[in-house]
Amino acid sequence: MNSQRPAAVLFDMDGTLVDSEKVWEIALHELAAWAGGTLSPEARAAMVGGSMKSSMRIFREDLGQPDRPEEADVKWLTSRVFNLFREGLVWRPGAAELLRAVKKAGMPTALVTSTGRILVEAALDTLGRENFDVVVCGDEVTMPKPDPEPYRTAAALLGVPIEQCVAIEDSPTGVASALASGAVVLAVPAELELPATDGVHLRRSLVGVDPAYLTQLLITQRLLQPEH
Incomplete structure (x- = not known):
């Protein structure tokens, strides 16, 4: 050796x-629309490479919904990304x-x-x-x-x-x-x-x-x- x-x-x-960042991009924008908002390019960029917790904090702040419950969003996002991952990367x-x-x-x-x-x-x-x-x-x-x-x-x-x-x-x-x-x-x-x-x-x-x-x-x- x-x-x-x-x-x-x-x-x-x-x-x-x-x-896979492009997969996350799709899902995050869909989640933002479901939440009644639009995710800014700056917020999306800040999420790259980060944990789910930090990304969700950025997400809520960007949408102006700091008190938005996290659990349902994480569940929805995980399910959507899982299905996209299963389609192939x-x-x-x-x-x-x-x-x-x-x-x-x-x-x-x-x-x-x-x-x-x-x-x-x-x-x-x-x-x-x-x-x-x-x-x-x-x-x-x-x-x-x-x-x-x-x-x-x-x-x-x-x-x-x-x-x-x-x-x-x-x-x-x-x-x-x-x-x-x-x-x-x-x-x-x-x-x-x-x-x-x-x-x-x-x-x-x-x-x-x-x-x-x-x-x-x-x-x-x-x-x-x-x-x-």
């Missing part, structure tokens, strides 16, 4: 592996190829997402359950993204040091979580532009990314951060 290669590869889901460019290559190379993998377990189970019909050694969902952690807990939880479940993992993300919220966890971060923007950030490796897509590229990212990061 190559000791220099990542101890594990930690994948975000929505916007990173699959184009579209892979992001290069994502399926990278996932297959990482698995073929024998590198441990984790799916680390802000999405709840019931929806992740539907998405795994597209992603393939066999592709992930560990799955960490947004409703299974105390502090969701942008807190580092989801990524640290994944590394702990895999039994590997987070500093030797590569996390792949697409949103500011997810990047903040991965970076704070101590992982090496590869960011590929989807719905939102990502600013240049120290410690974050930016690419336009996952096309051409393979295990050798991820290994080089880890080596580069080690050279930039020599041991004390």
Whole structure:
């Protein structure tokens, strides 16, 4: 085994592996219409990569209905997104190829997402359950993204040091979580532009990314951060 290669590869889901943010877009706008309002582009952008709880708070504030009961909205949204997920999800460019290559190379993998377990189970019909050694969902952690807990939880479940993992993300919220966890971060923007950030490796897509590229990212990061 190559000791220099990542101890594990930690994948975000929505916007990173699959184009599911567009599915959320459909459902959220339908929910807003059902609630008698219209969701603003700014509010929708603020939800990308966030947890259900934070998204619903933004939703209520944007519609000017801060006291709107959350439970019914979450139930409706979950049901609608579940059905849309079951219809099939579209892979992001290069994502399926990278996932297959990482698995073929024998590198441990984790799916680390802000999405709840019931929806992740539907998405795994597209992603393939066999592709992930560990799955960490947004409703299974105390502090969701942008807190580092989801990524640290994944590394702990895999039994590997987070500093030797590569996390792949697409949103500011997810990047903040991965970076704070101590992982090496590869960011590929989807719905939102990502600013240049120290410690974050930016690419336009996952096309051409393979295990050798991820290994080089880890080596580069080690050279930039020599041991004390």
